[in-house]
Amino acid sequence: MAAAIPMKRVPDLSVEVIVGSQLPEMVSQPLTPYSSEAISFLGALSIRLFANPSIRLYPDVAAFAYWCRRSNLTRLSRSFDTQTRRIGRGLVLHIAPANVPVNFAFSLAFGILAGNANIVRISESNHPQATIICGEISDLFRDPKHTRIAAMTRVIKYPREHEITAELSRLCHARVLWGGDVTINHLRSMITSPRCIDICFPDRYSLCILGAEAINAADEQAIDNLVSGFYNDVFLLDQNACSSPHLVIWQGSREDVDNAMSRFWPAMEHLLSTKFVPPAIHAVDKYSHLCSVAIRLKGCTSISRQQNYIYRVRLESLPEKIENYRGQHGFFFEAIDNDLEGLKSIVDDRFQTVTCFGVSPQSIIDSIIEAGVNGVDRVVPVGKALDIGVIWDGYDIIGTLSRIISEQ
């Protein structure tokens, strides 16, 4: 099948191959998006992961396994472009982030679903999540049912070395690049094949919009759900994820907002105190950041603390470049912005996710579009900030990683 197709071979580079056979044996003969091979492989991976006892320890692995269920992928395939004939672009190189352990798996799954052969460079951090997922993939690849996907898939490790990335960049048809701005700029400065496209996921900034009236009117169960959703959005990745909120915009009268704050934040503090004891260095980090912000940012007038779990800096108005003041481990700026005029005046292309509660997502999207601003790619309910999907950072990833064969 594959041997008859002439194609550029991937050279034998000095990398550690975690999943798949040696690189030169790789086949990069693309499939159609949401091919039966892809769905059958990812669906089988989902089943295997759920059967793995260690999944209990890693909610992020469980979230990935849940996402790549056959039923979910079939649902996604139905809503994918049915108007045009499509095929994968060919070989996709993924540079996965070091500190979000399962992102490499999503990136790979997107590449497979789009119909591509994929080389995924994972970090050398040796996350147990990566070991679990790669182990299950390797086992599945022994099953002859998955021969085609196996021939098209490699997960590799190599030191942060320019040359190997450069060589792979010259070979591939698309690159999926995750990283900080410096990394992305560095990777984009490399020479690629002229047709190669890049999908870049650089540093982003995210916020949360809360409706005060809705919080004040909510029953205990609704508040519990809200704070546990907010906890997941912020604390699962120490507030370092691009989609974790750093700014909380309140809507409502001053009185309603004050009441809602004194309901929401103590509930948040209570939940945090049942979840974990933060490392002492986090307290020092947050306190240091607070002092640094006090010096650098005009107009921060007061600070509230929920022990050392949460630091909140109250702002009378939203300053430009607020994304440069982001903290970690539960550090927020808060302001009232009823008509979102303040937000619209500071949004730039770094803004990614808006999580919301008690405010209609549709109305937020309406004001983003009406204002014609360059940022905000995602408006989702509180609790969904980290739910990565085939539409991310404003890209239709499956669409972008496949090409259209037009008839006219």
Add this chain to the structure above:
Amino acid sequence: MNAPDFSDWLEFNPYAFSADVKSHKLTKALVELTKWHSVQCESYQKILNVLVENTGSVNCLEDIPFIPVRLFKEFDLLSIESDEVFKIMTSSGTSGQQVSKIYLDRKTAALQTKVLSRLMSDVLGKKRLPMLIIDSPSILKNRQAFSARGAGILGFSMFGLNVTYALDDSMSLDMPAIEAFLARHHGSPVFIFGFTFVIWQHFVLSLQKKGIHLPLDKGIVVHGGGWKKLQEQSVDNDAFRHALKSVANVNKVVNYYGMVEQTGSLFVECEFGHLHAPIYADVIFRRPIDFGIAEVGEEGIIEVLSLLPCSYPGHALLTEDLGVLLGVDDCRCQRLGKYFRVIGRLEKAEMRGCSDTYETRT
């Protein structure tokens, strides 16, 4: 506003005040310093605006607003005009790391020296002693600014006579220099000074390796600078003392806890192995969970207070060290005030999140 003047504190014995008496006097002095710095240092004022909702409610040392010691790495914080800067001290960070910059005027530098001298006379006696420095003389030559190590050596050298460096430029034992020093001061008390890690790595281990034994039975070793590197080698205070006894027959080993951000007001170890707060300074142990006050015996983040910092707002600093208060006013050595133990650096936590990736690693 006139700069606060605490030179009259030098008239008291450094451990003369019980915790109650001291808390009262030191609180007054530190409130004065807080006011001074808030007028003189704009950045400090901005921090106070955010931190302190209700100024004037300071009733005890624990109420004095504190700033993180890390801030001196990020900002130039000074409470004097730039033409009054007499010297700039820097922390000794490894290359690439940001270093703290501490701005001193003549008055602050002089008071640091006087207080240090007061504290050291308690350890070394009133007379200056022949001094062996366990370091290389190049540590002073190679830097323009005063590194913490260089500044420490220079500062302590004032209490020595016939100052001799025990290590050469490659940090190896300079045996001819050591032997000449020993021959000259045979049988008399000598002052041996160095940084904890340097003494261990380049003195104790080198002597052990070469099988050399030095007759320093009248030596007084004073060392500081932190245990971080020795903890990695599982060397604690006891092991350190024993090793010095075995390679050089040293009977008196005195550790101190101090930092370049509060030069002068050191916390010096007593004969029972406890670090003591002198009247010019104090320690507070804060709970990581809410910065509340830890009880005796309970670990906490160390906050250090000192009345010396006048040219920069460093009189109340939250360190990145963990320690534990052992007791108040009741150490067997009879020194009054708080005594404590330093446990070590706060551990860096692993970074999670999507921005750190391919090229950079923290």
